[in-house]
Amino acid sequence: MGLTGIIPPHLGNLSFLIELLFINNSFHGTLPHELSYLHRLKFISFAFNNFMGSIPLWFGSFPKLQSLNLWGNQFSGSIPTTIFNLSTLQEINLNNNQLSGGIPRKIGNLTMLKRIYLSHNKFTEIPNEIGFLDQVEHLFVQVNALKGHVPASVFNMSSLTILTLYGNSLSGGLPDNICQHLPSLQKANFGRNQFDGPLPSKLWHCKHLLALRMSVNNFSGSIPKYIGNLTQVTTIYLDNNNLTGTIPNEIGDLQNLEALSIQFNNLHGLIPASIFNISTITDLGLGFNMLSGSLPANIGLGAPNLQGLYLSGSDLSGVIPTSPMLLCS
Numbered sequence: 001m002g003l004t005g006i007i008p009p010h011l012g013n014l015s016f017l018i019e020l021l022f023i024n025n026s027f028h029g030t031l032p033h034e035l036s037y038l039h040r041l042k043f044i045s046f047a048f049n050n051f052m053g054s055i056p057l058w059f060g061s062f063p064k065l066q067s068l069n070l071w072g073n074q075f076s077g078s079i080p081t082t083i084f085n086l087s088t089l090q091e092i093n094l095n096n097n098q099l100s101g102g103i104p105r106k107i108g109n110l111t112m113l114k115r116i117y118l119s120h121n122k123f124t125e126i127p128n129e130i131g132f133l134d135q136v137e138h139l140f141v142q143v144n145a146l147k148g149h150v151p152a153s154v155f156n157m158s159s160l161t162i163l164t165l166y167g168n169s170l171s172g173g174l175p176d177n178i179c180q181h182l183p184s185l186q187k188a189n190f191g192r193n194q195f196d197g198p199l200p201s202k203l204w205h206c207k208h209l210l211a212l213r214m215s216v217n218n219f220s221g222s223i224p225k226y227i228g229n230l231t232q233v234t235t236i237y238l239d240n241n242n243l244t245g246t247i248p249n250e251i252g253d254l255q256n257l258e259a260l261s262i263q264f265n266n267l268h269g270l271i272p273a274s275i276f277n278i279s280t281i282t283d284l285g286l287g288f289n290m291l292s293g294s295l296p297a298n299i300g301l302g303a304p305n306l307q308g309l310y311l312s313g314s315d316l317s318g319v320i321p322t323s324p325m326l327l328c329s
Contacts (some may be wrong), residue, residue, distance in 0.1 A: 002026060009034040017041060023069075024048040036061040045069035047093070052076065055099075060085045069093040071117070076100070084109045093117040095140070100124070103141075108132040119143055119164070128153050135159050142189065143167035150174075156181045164189035166213065173197030179206040189213040191237065196220065199238075204229040211235040215261065218242055223262070228253035239263040239285060247291075249274050261285035263310060268292070271316075277302035287312040294318030 003025040011020075012034025020041055028050040036058035042065060052074040059068065060082025066089060076098040083092070084106035090113060100122040107116075108129030115138040116130075123144040130139075131153020139160060146168035154163070155175055161184050170193040178200045179185065185206050191213045198221035199214070209230050219241040227236075228250025234257060243265040251260070252274020260275070263285040270293040271286060282305050291314045299306070299321045 004028075006030075007032055007035070011035060012037040014038065015040065019043040021045045022049060026050060028052070031056055033058055039063060041065055043067045046073065048072040050074060055080050055083070055094075057082045059083050062086060063088070065089055067091040067093075070097065071095040073097055078102075079104055081106050086110065088112055091115040091117075094121065096120040098122060100145075103127055103130065105129045111135070114138070114159075116140065126151055126154065130154060131156050133157060137184075138162045140164050141168075146170050148172075158183065160185055161208075162187045165193065166190070167192045169194055171195065174200050174203075176200045177202050179203060182206065183208075185209055187211040190217065191215040193217055198222075199224060199243075201226065206230065207232065209233050213237040214241070216240040220244065222246075223248055223251075223267075225250045227251060230254060232256055234258045234280075237261045239265070241265055243267060246270070247272055247275070247286075251275055252277055254278060255280065257281055259283040261310075262289070264288045266290065271295070275303075279304060281306055283308040283310075285310040287314055289314055291316060295321050297321050 005027060006029040007027055009032040017038050018040055023045050026049065030053050031051060039062060041062045044065065047069045054077040055075050057080045065086050068089060071093045074097065078101040079099060081104055084104065089110050095117045102125035103123050105127040107127065113133050113136050116136055117140045119140045119142040121144050123146060126141060126146060128151040131151060134157060136157050137159050142164045147170065149172040150170055155178055158181050160182050166189045173196060179202055186208050187210055194217065196218040199219055201224050204224060204226035210232055211234060215237045222245030223243060225248040227248060233254055239261040246269035247267055249272040252272055255278060257278050258280050259282065267289040271291055273296055276296050276299050281303050284306060287310045294317055
């Protein structure tokens with residue numbers, strides 16, 4: 001649809017409305033206060049419009065609301081604390097606005113929340129109280145202005161399946177026992193921050209992990225051999241850090257792996273032959289390390305799906321093997 005204009009106030013007379021969805025239009029201006037009369041609403045979405053100004057305080061007036069979606073507008077200022085009176089809310093999506101300040105501590109009151117989407121704003125702080133939300137499955141706070149350490153309570157949100165903090169200025173280390181209270185974690189994205197210290201040695205106990213992204217940080221130390229325990233993982237990005245040591249042979253145990261990027265580190269030694277026996281792998285980035293030795297001549301047999309092999313800036317020698325669909329750089 002391509003509707004334009006402002007939201008008419010008389011919509012507030014439709015007192016039996018349960019869903020109010022104005023997704024992907026060109027409505028603009030501010031939202032009329034009369035909408036606050038719609039106390040039966042369970043689902044609100046004004047996603048992908050051109051609303052601006054502060055999020056109205058009266059959004060806290062919907063006692064049955066389960067989903068609030070304001071994704072892709074131009075709302076600014078802070079999240080009104082009245083929203084945290086919505087005791088039945090299960091999903092809040094404020095992605096891609098211009099919201100700022102700290103995420104309010106009162107978010108911990110929304111004990112029914114399952115999905116939190118706050119990415120692409122200007123938030124500066126995650127409150128410790130967010131860890132009270134033990135039903136949250138998705139927590140997205142990527143591309144904001146977050147700084148400092150991640151509250152330890154975030155790693156106690158036992159229902160989390162997706163955690164993404166990509167593209168902030170978060171610092172400090174990650175807890176070594178990160179998986180202890182995140183038994184269901186499937187996707188973790190800590191990329192493009194300022195995290196440092198070693199990779200969590202017990203991260204590899206996240207048995208359900210499918211994707212791990214930790215690129216562009218200051219992690220140091222070696223890649224633990226326990227990485228081989230992540231038997232379900234399909235994606236590992238550890239590039240652009242300060243990792244040292246050798247590539248563990250156990251990476252070859254990851255028989256579901258499709259993408260591995262460990263470029264731009266300080267790794268040395270031989271490339272384990274086991275990597276080239278991962279039949280599912282399509283992209284392999286090993287360049288800009290201090291790796292030595294040669295590539296196996298039969299590289300295309302054990303890794304028939306390999307499409308991208310990135311080896312620039314290494315100390316490899318010998319003959320370049322031939323393999324169909326292979327892009328070497």
